[in-house]
């Protein structure tokens with residue numbers, strides 16, 4: 580039976596997932612007996628279309644590539660009654676999708692509209708797969724409890740390091756280990772900026788370059804002041820360590836006070852500044868922070884350069900386990916959605 584999926588948001592990640600489903604259709608079917616049917620897409624500006632028999636994904640991708648609206652979608656199914664223009668809530672409630680992929684924008688202050696999307700899905704007996712940090716960082720236990728109550732899953736692999744396995748690693752291969760601390764580079768934009776500043780670029784010039792390359796947004800505050808990394812630290816603390824923390828519990832500092840002099844002084848000392856997210860179990864709970872740290876070059880995280888992310892789990896049985904990989908990207912984050920969809924498929 581095909582897994583029926585609805586996409587809320589058809590931007591970079593939604594399109595990345597669709598490209599993967601097209602290119603890997605035969606592989607996924609022969610290896611896992613997995614067949615996906617995207618039955619609905621709902622996006623604010625790009626339009627919305629629902630076909631209970633499954634959409635022609637290539638046609639949807641072509642429409643947005645040509646800057647056309649999904650309202651122009653043409654169904655070739657017999658007796659088809661495609662619906663157009665449904666908003667996210669109606670799509671979640673009324674389509675025949677089993678899985679809702681919540682891929683709208685992240686708002687780490689309110690978590691909306693994603694929190695409402697997730698709640699609506701759970702209340703209607705639908706799984707949620709999302710790379711949106713909002714619901715996971717602000718309301719993880721509430722989302723998890725509501726999903727469990729409705730016998731569905733809330734899967735969020737893509738919220739921390741895109742498709743590089745982090746949460747699934749903890750829940751799978753590392754399940755028998757106690758994780759006592761986590762330390763990592765969780766924001767590719769700032770790691771890229773610090774790497775380029777070491778080559779001699781000024782903060783302002785490197786920020787401009789990061790914006791041109793699409794690493795940093797027009798308003799870079801979320802990255803450079805450490806808010807993005809903080810959301811990931813909160814997710815890791817709550818999912819991996821069951822800590823129940825929020826933003827006020829994280830000692831947060833960005834990279835805006837790092838000067839070229841500090842970088843060249845560190846170089847002379849065989850050290851390097853990195854924006855480090857850190858979580859440590861302490862006697863009465865956990866200690867969580869995001870701040871620049873001067874690491875000796877012998878430290879594994881000191882040698883992670885450019886937009887790459889890395890995370891070290893300090894475990895009781897295996898010692899340090901480090902994962903290094905992409906922290907963003909169309910295909911990489913689309914892949915995180917696929918892994919969680921496959922997890923639901925495996926358990927059915």
Ligand SMILES: NC(=O)c1ccc[n+]([C@@H]2O[C@H](COP(=O)([O-])OP(=O)(O)OC[C@H]3O[C@@H](n4cnc5c(N)ncnc54)[C@H](OP(=O)(O)O)[C@@H]3O)[C@@H](O)[C@H]2O)c1
Nearest residue numbers: 588590591592622623624625667683684685710711907908
């Ligand atoms: N891109 C990455 O590498 C990456 C990595 C990790 C996590 N994420 C997270 O994954 C999510 C998706 O990222 P993205 O890069 O695909 O973002 P994006 O390119 O900005 O796409 C988001 C899409 O969601 C649509 N949208 C906004 N509000 C909506 C609503 N209420 N109902 C339906 N659609 C809505 C937007 O519509 P319009 O633009 O048409 O208004 C846009 O097309 C975000 O939460 C992001 O933080 C992304």
